[in-house]
Amino acid sequence: MRSFEDRMASAVEDAGKKGWLVAILECAWLGTLVTGYLADKLSRRYTIILAVVVFIIGAIVQVTAQGPPSIYGGRFVVGLGVGSLSMIVPLYNAELAPPEVRGSLVALQQLAIVFGILVSFWIDYGTNYIGGTGETQSEAAWRLPLALQIVPALILGVGALYLPFSPRWLVNQGREEEALQVLSHTRDLPADSELINIEFLEIKAQYIFEKETSQMKYPQWQDGSFSSDFKLGLHEYISLLGTPTLRRRVAVATITMFFQQFTGINAILYYAPTIFKNLGLTGNTISLLATGVVGIVMFLATIPAVLYVDQLGRKPVLISGAFIMAACHFIVGIISSQFQDSWPSHKAAGWAACVFVWIFSIAFGYSWGPCAWIIVSEIWPLSVRAKGVSIGASSNWMNNFIIGQVTPPMMEKLRYGTFIFFGLFSFFGGLFIFLIPETSGLTLEEMDTVFGAEGDGLAKEDQQRQEEIYRRLGLTDRSPSPDEKGKSRDEKATEEHQEHRELSEKA
Secondary structure: OHHHHHHHHHOOOOHHHHHHHHHHHHHHHHHHHHHHHHHHHOHHHHHHHHHHHHHHHHHHHOOOOOOOHHHHHHHHHHHHHHHHHHHHHHHHHHOOHHHHHHHHHHHHHHHHHHHHHHHHHHHHHHHHOOOOOOOOOHHHHOOOOOHHHHHHHHHHHHHEEEEEEEOOHHOOOOOOOHHHHHHHHHHHOOOOOOOHHHHHHHHHHHHHHHHHHHHOOOHHHHOOOHHHHHHHHHHHHHOOOOOOHHHHHHHHHHHHHHHHHOOOOHHHHHHHHHHHOOOOOOOOHHHHHHHHHHHHHHHOOOOOOHHHHHHOHHHHHHHHHHHHHHHHHHHHHHHHHHHHHHHHOOOOHHHHHHHHHHHHHHHHOOHHHHHHHHHHHOOHHHHHHHHHHHHHHHHHHHHHHHHHHHHHHHHHHOOOHHHHHHHHHHHHHHHHHHOOOOOOOOHHHHHHHHHHOOOOHHHHHHHHHHHHHHHHHHHHHHHOOOOOOOHHHHHHHHHHHHHHHHHHOOO
C-alpha cells in the first residue's frame, strides 16, 4: 500500500530488508520450541491462552508503529504467538479427537487458517481505498487490517476458557476421572461405554509405559522440581534422536514440513501482489484483486480435505498435490521465460500464468496445507508428543523464515527460475511421501507399530513391560468377539451411539 510504503520506505525499497520485514515473523519457530515444555506443564488449554496474549501484544505494537523498528519488533512478538499456536492447536485437536475423525478435525483447523487468509486478502483490498490509492491514501489503510487481527485472537483466547482439557494431558497429570469425563462428553457416549473405557485404558497404558521408561532412564530427575523437570524435558528433546523409532518420526516431521514450505506456498502468499505484477498485471489494485482470488480458491479447495482426508488417506492426497503443484510451477516458469520482458504485449500469457498460480493454490489447499499438519500432530507417543510436534512446527517456521528471506532476491535475480526452483522441490516432496507409512485411521497409541517400536523394533524388556501394563489394566481381556472383528472404530461408535439414543428415548 502506498501509505505503508511512504511510512516504512527504508524497509520496503530494498529487497533484502523487505525479505527481513516478512521473514522476521517466521522467528515463530522459537515460540514452537518453548511451547513443547509449556504445553506439558501448563496444559494445552492454558498454553493457547498464553500464546493469544503474546500475539495481541505484538499486534498492538504493529498498529501503533511509527517506523520500521516497531514493525520489526511487533512482527517478531506476533511470530512468537503464531508459532506457539501453530504447534499447540493441532496437538490439542489431535489429542481430543477420536481416531476416525482426527484427520478431518486437524484439517478443519487448516480450513480456518485458509479462511483467515481469504478474509485478510479482501480486507487489504478494501482498506486499500481508504483515502484513495495514491498519495492521499490514509495510514488507516494498513493500520486497520493490523488492528483487526486482535479480534479473532480475543475470540480464541476467551473461547479457550470454555474448552475441556486434553484427556491425554489429564492422564499425564493423574486426573483420570476428569479424563474419562472429557472422553465421555466429547464422544457423546456414557462413561461406562466399552469404547470409552478401551480408549481411556489405551491412553493410560501408553502413559504408564512412558512414565516407567522415564523412571528407568532418568531416575535422578523424578522429584518434580523445576530444575529436574527442565533437565528431563531437555533430555526428552535429545531422546528424540536416541532411538530408531523416534528418529524416524523426527525425520518424517521435519522433512515433511521442509517440503511443505519449499512448495513455495508462502512465497506466493507473502509476495502475491509482487508476483502478479511481475506476471504482467498492472496496477496495485489489480494485483491485490488477483491475490484475493488466491485466498478464495485455496479456501474452497481445503473443504474437501476436511470431509475426505480420513477416507482417502494421507499419502494419496499429499502425493497428488505435490505433483500438481510441481506441474503448475514448471508451466508458470516456462511461460515467464518466454514473455517476462514483454508482458504488455502478451497479456493473455500473463493471465494464463496467473491461472496456474491459482491452480497451484488449489492443489496446496486440499493437500499439503492440511495433511502436513495432520501427520506432524499424530505420529508421536504420549510422553514426547508435545515436544515432537514442537520440532515439526519449528521446522515449518524455520523453513518459512528462509522462504520469506530469500524470495525477494530470487524474484529479482532468478526471475522465472524461481518457479522452476519451487517446482523441483514440490516434485521431490511427492517422491518423499512414497517413503513414509500411512497413518490414517490409527489411534495415536498404534503409531508405535508403523514406526517400528514394537516387535523387532522394540527391546524385549520394553515389550514385556508393555504387555504387563496391558494385563494390569485388563486390556488383554477385551479382545473383540467374532462378530466385532473387522469392524472399524467409527462403526462400533455408531452402534453405541444408536444404543445410547434408544436407551435415552426409553428413559
